[in-house]
Amino acid sequence: MMAPKIPGIGLAKGLWLTLKTLFQRPPTINYPREKETPVPRARGVIALDIEACTVCMLCARECPDWCIYIEGHKEMQPPSKPGGRPRSRATLDRFDIDYALCMYCGICVEVCPFDALFWSPEYEYSEGSISSMLHDKERLAEWLKTVPAPPALEAK
């Protein structure tokens, strides 16, 4: 490989690079004051659309570390037209995601057949205690307004 010919040339070249970089803008971001905008596909937090969920339990079953807890019950709805049969509808009682266990794989979002789960790139929800990492369905529904539109695709 390369053997330095002139003694000290390696040091001089290194210092020259340092000097060049000295006048460039730093690529780092001063985090708490400035914020980075994550990419739209970033897997930050899972948002829940309570109305769309039908308590089918697919997400809880497919989760690799079983961190989704779902409970629900059937509710009778009045018939859609007079004289009709009353409909039963599944209603969500509990939908918790334990973010202390979640490994952000996104399988739940993928398997959901009714578009009830979405990825949001929000990341600022760290907590002081591990039990507060359990987000209930109201908190998950709040994330829904942070879900961005999907990015445009590269032309084929």
Next chain:
Amino acid sequence: MIDNRLAAIHASDVSVSVELETPEMTLNLGPQHPSTHGVLRLVAKVDGEMITSVEPVIGYMHRGYEKLAEVRTYPQITALVNRIDWVSGFANEIPFMVAVERLMGIEAPPRAQYIRLILTEMARISSHLVFLSSYPLELGAATPLMHALRERERVLDLIEGVTGGRFHPNFNRIGGVKPAAGGGSGQKKVLQDLPAGFLADTRKAMDEVDDVCDDMVNLVLGNEIFVKRTRGVGIIPKDRGMEFGVSGPNLRASGVKFDLRKSDAYLPYANFEFDIPTGANGDCLDRYWVRMEEIRQATRIVRQAIDGLPGGDLQAKVPRIIKVPAGEVYVRAENPKGEMGYHVVSEGGRGPYRLKIRSASFSNISVLPWLLVGQLVPDIIAVLGSLDFVLGDVDR
């Protein structure tokens, strides 16, 4: 063999007078030491400054992935396997996916294979950039870290833009890459193809990566102190390296021209033109140089793949519930750290009966007890760092 070398070492210093002889001392390194890339413990017996024996103690980071995989379905295991070697998460998924696809007798469409290849090479670049920057840091130079990690972040941002994850992409699916964000109904079935601007940004990033390699030549390879610390230190001879199962850049630094990308067709590498850089001496300096050249080759592959990116589907036809026919297969791939292989044994169910993971770092550090004997104590760090292992890859 070790005894022979020890005998030679002891025979060589017959001139040392009895008063100067030091009593044998046990030196403990780790498990929490920055140069061990995780939690590796080394128990070294030293005679003065000379190491007479080394015993690596591993297992501090054993997470039991082989056992976890037995109680999970194939799509769930995808999320596990990219956590094995977290510095190059995407590259870990490939051999497992190819193994399952071979068992099922399907093949990913060309566009999916090209996307896999591009992201694998980008994972290789980011993994090697970590090595290029952290190895001088372990030898006492802090500046290269800042330069290389800046470009690594650029590459990771691009990976995140496509897959949604910087470290754990989880983007491969059996039969292709992630085709859509959601399941059944049409409204959320958004294609997860490459986002707009990815190809142009990647081209630019590859130029920047090549530039930072040139900077590294000036900063590190041209630095007299670095060369003095690494040249002739920790030499792995060709045959010895092969006996210990060393693979990847560590073996190529010893002069063995062996690269699974050329010999095993797990991704369409045959369509691209690239060289296999090999070192001459197998010392720490060669291992550094080989990885730097591999980055340049990887940028070459990525540029060619972007130019020749075919259109078409992202996913082959696979059933909704994936059941793999009974049988077994072993697929190995050239990971940034070396040869990574998965031996999948299926009994026809939704999950594997047994999954054996052959990880590169485990075999690479098995050479340590032989390699470190006869070295000086300060060279432990130089040798450890140059092997570029990750403890998650060692312990699984």
